[in-house]
């Protein structure tokens with residue numbers, strides 16, 4: 603069973619010494635959706651990336667997250683992944699969470715592929731023995747062969763992604779967090795990756811998927827949240843929320 607309650611959850615991020623040029627600052631303030639607060643008395647700015655977001659999620663929810671650039675989607679996914687604790691309000695998350703955003707987070711470039719499998723497995727909440735048990739699956743799925751004995755700094759970016767994806771998807775989570783559909787490597791690997799992801803989506807109790815594509819949201823989700831400037835604007839079926847989002851002047855990707 604999985605259960606999530608966000609009660610007026612807010613996230614404020616401090617940005618230091620970023621007010622270099624007034625014009626640049628003004629430009630960014632106007633173009634991005636996040637609320638950048640100007641504190642003239644110091645070199646610290648505070649970005650209100652999430653503003654009092656409240657909702658509840660239960661088993662069976664397949665939740666699409668929509669919103670423009672800088673709306674707070676990734677920040678919300680990081681709260682749900684327990685990467686960011688809310689700076690205000692409350693976030694209660696029950697269940698094993700796997701996040702496919704920040705895929706290579708926690709990877710050590712000086713450690714070998716095998717060592718990284720164990721470390722990442724432990725980060726995903728496994729005991730060491732359980733982490734060792736996923737090694738064979740990762741070996742088979744990543745097809746990295748003897749490269750797994752080498753430090754991962756010697757890998758190409760495609761090889762890194764194969765390893766990170768194989769490890770992150772080796773454990774079935776209760777709550778699965780995805781950011782767009784990730785392009786992973788060459789066509790043959792991408793096909794296997796998609797199949798593995800679909801299985802994970804079907805077996806997870808709760809899924810969150812941030813996407814700029816209406817088609818993806820309609821295909822995978824039975825509920826949609828719309829974020830704008832850190833605020834939750836709407837929570838409902840994909841059809842109603844996408845309609846409200848487009849009525850607000852946003853165009854579907856590709857239009």
Ligand SMILES: Nc1ncnc2c1ncn2[C@@H]1O[C@H](COP(=O)(O)OP(=O)(O)OP(=O)(O)O)[C@@H](O)[C@H]1O
Pocket residue numbers: 615616617634635636637649650651669670671672673674675676677678
């Ligand atoms: N590490 C950080 N430090 C400071 N500000 C940040 C950080 N991460 C995000 N922000 C700010 O928080 C706000 C929300 O960003 P977020 O990445 O959550 O948006 P998003 O909806 O995922 O956007 P996109 O669709 O472009 O990925 C933005 O104003 C962004 O500039």
